[in-house]
Amino acid sequence: MGSLFHTPVRTVLLCGAALAPPAAAGCSGGHGGHGTDGAPAAKEATIEQLAQRTGCTLTGTRKAAELRQGQCKTGKGRYVLVSFTSDKTRDSWLTEAKPWGGTYLVGPKWVAVATPQILETLRKDVGGKIVKGDDHGGGGGGQHGAGHGG
Numbered sequence: 001m002g003s004l005f006h007t008p009v010r011t012v013l014l015c016g017a018a019l020a021p022p023a024a025a026g027c028s029g030g031h032g033g034h035g036t037d038g039a040p041a042a043k044e045a046t047i048e049q050l051a052q053r054t055g056c057t058l059t060g061t062r063k064a065a066e067l068r069q070g071q072c073k074t075g076k077g078r079y080v081l082v083s084f085t086s087d088k089t090r091d092s093w094l095t096e097a098k099p100w101g102g103t104y105l106v107g108p109k110w111v112a113v114a115t116p117q118i119l120e121t122l123r124k125d126v127g128g129k130i131v132k133g134d135d136h137g138g139g140g141g142g143q144h145g146a147g148h149g150g
Contacts, residue, residue, distance in 0.1 A: 042127030
């Protein structure tokens with residue numbers, strides 16, 4: 001059960017310190033946009049605004065110099081919301097996070113982390129683009145980025 005948050009939360013905390021150096025953009029452009037699939041265009045938002053739009057009360061909020069994160073649990077499922085000071089900071093975080101696996105819903109200056117099914121549901125509320133982290137292959141249920149060891 002806790003595996004959903006183990007890697008993403010650890011990644012958020014570990015990557016917070018690594019945001020200062022420039023890194024290659026992990027995801028640029030494509031923040032929702034035109035809504036041809038019914039999803040709204042993604043808009044810049046704080047984690048509080050994202051939580052409100054997805055019907056959650058934030059818990060476990062943390063703040064670092066260039067990001068804020070909080071956890072949500074609703075009828076939609078459990079997910080982590082992260083907001084950044086800039087898209088460049090978000091892209092640097094994604095570059096560091098994607099090798100750990102996982103799936104991310106990416107919008108302007110924010111990311112949500114959860115299972116693909118939950119992110120598809122959240123996308124209907126906040127827009128954004130779903131981005132997958134590296135596939136580590138090999139067993140373990142795969143639903144939460146299995147294969148990361150520990």
